[in-house]
Amino acid sequence: MIQWFPGHMAKAKKEIQEKVKICDLAFVLLDARAPKSSYNPLIEEVVGNKPILYLLAKMDKADLSETKKWQATLEGENRTSLLINSVRKTNINRIAKYANELLKEKRAKDAAKGLKPRPIRAMILGIPNVGKSTLINALVNKKVTTTGDRPGITKAQQWIKVNNDFELLDTPGVLWPKFDDQTTGYHLAITGAIKDDILPIEDVALYALQFLKEHYSNALDYYQIDTNLDPINIINELGHQKKMYRANQSVDREQVGRMILQDIRNGRLGKITWDRYDE
Numbered sequence: 001m002i003q004w005f006p007g008h009m010a011k012a013k014k015e016i017q018e019k020v021k022i023c024d025l026a027f028v029l030l031d032a033r034a035p036k037s038s039y040n041p042l043i044e045e046v047v048g049n050k051p052i053l054y055l056l057a058k059m060d061k062a063d064l065s066e067t068k069k070w071q072a073t074l075e076g077e078n079r080t081s082l083l084i085n086s087v088r089k090t091n092i093n094r095i096a097k098y099a100n101e102l103l104k105e106k107r108a109k110d111a112a113k114g115l116k117p118r119p120i121r122a123m124i125l126g127i128p129n130v131g132k133s134t135l136i137n138a139l140v141n142k143k144v145t146t147t148g149d150r151p152g153i154t155k156a157q158q159w160i161k162v163n164n165d166f167e168l169l170d171t172p173g174v175l176w177p178k179f180d181d182q183t184t185g186y187h188l189a190i191t192g193a194i195k196d197d198i199l200p201i202e203d204v205a206l207y208a209l210q211f212l213k214e215h216y217s218n219a220l221d222y223y224q225i226d227t228n229l230d231p232i233n234i235i236n237e238l239g240h241q242k243k244m245y246r247a248n249q250s251v252d253r254e255q256v257g258r259m260i261l262q263d264i265r266n267g268r269l270g271k272i273t274w275d276r277y278d279e
């Protein structure tokens with residue numbers, strides 16, 4: 001079973017819990033490629049009754065027709081969501097408006113009580129590597145946080161002032177102690193939320209290949225191979241092609257698996273949504 005909930009995540013969760021009181025709302029990032037798998041059940045529990053704006057991040061890497069189904073589902077559950085691409089800054093300038101809308105009633109009540117308006121404080125939450133720190137940089141239009149293409153980059157909380165009406169709290173990515181099923185683990189592994197060192201790479205690559213054969217058969221055209229082969233033989237074939245061998249001349253399936261995962265994550269196989277709404 002794939003699982004990753006080290007001590008630093010338990011601590012990060014506790015530190016988020018401690019800040020909820022002083023925040024007005026949370027921006028919860030979901031990975032648009034896996035909106036269900038990247039939905040951390042701990043988060044709503046921690047956030048309690050503060051409003052949540054769900055941001056479907058990395059929309060540019062997901063299959064838009066599937067993304068739309070997931071967004072409709074969120075809407076059906078009365079959850080406000082927005083699709084974003086923090087690299088190209090798509091929809092980033094709509095976030096403040098959505099946040100204001102979610103806080104409208106609360107702010108009207110505060111005003112009626114004679115409380116002075118103060119900056120909106122938003123905590124940025126989500127699984128590792130989903131794009132929290134990148135989103136903050138996009139919102140402030142400056143590089144103020146450390147980002148990187150692997151999970152576990154942000155180690156500590158950090159407040160960032162956007163302007164006089166907005167303050168953001170960057171937080172380390174958090175997963176949860178036990179995934180409901182193996183599929184969740186695979187989808188989080190493929191999309192890069194779990195550190196590669198602890199993954200059964202070959203197994204994850206086999207899962208990914210089988211999935212692509214079923215759902216995105218054209219994706220495998222990227223490789224010059226017979227796409228009718230079964231996943232294990234696709235790996236063997238690619239190993240021979242790329243001359244990825246072990247010392248004993250057998251195909252280094254782990255190295256091939258790593259290459260396949262990199263190609264998927266870098267978008268070389270196209271826009272792919274791993275969580276299927278209908279399944």
Ligand SMILES: Nc1nc2c(ncn2[C@@H]2O[C@H](COP(=O)(O)OP(=O)(O)OP(=O)(O)O)[C@@H](O)[C@H]2O)c(=O)[nH]1
Nearest residue numbers: 085086129130131132133134147148152153154173
């Ligand atoms: N294509 C694409 N890449 C993105 C987007 N947002 C973030 N990224 C990339 O995703 C990687 C992770 O981004 P971070 O902002 O460091 O992620 P994080 O959620 O802060 O990760 P942790 O701090 O490890 O929890 C980086 O390589 C970003 O460039 C997006 O909307 N589209």
Ligand SMILES: [Mg+2]
Nearest residue numbers: 132133153154
């Ligand atoms: Mg970060």
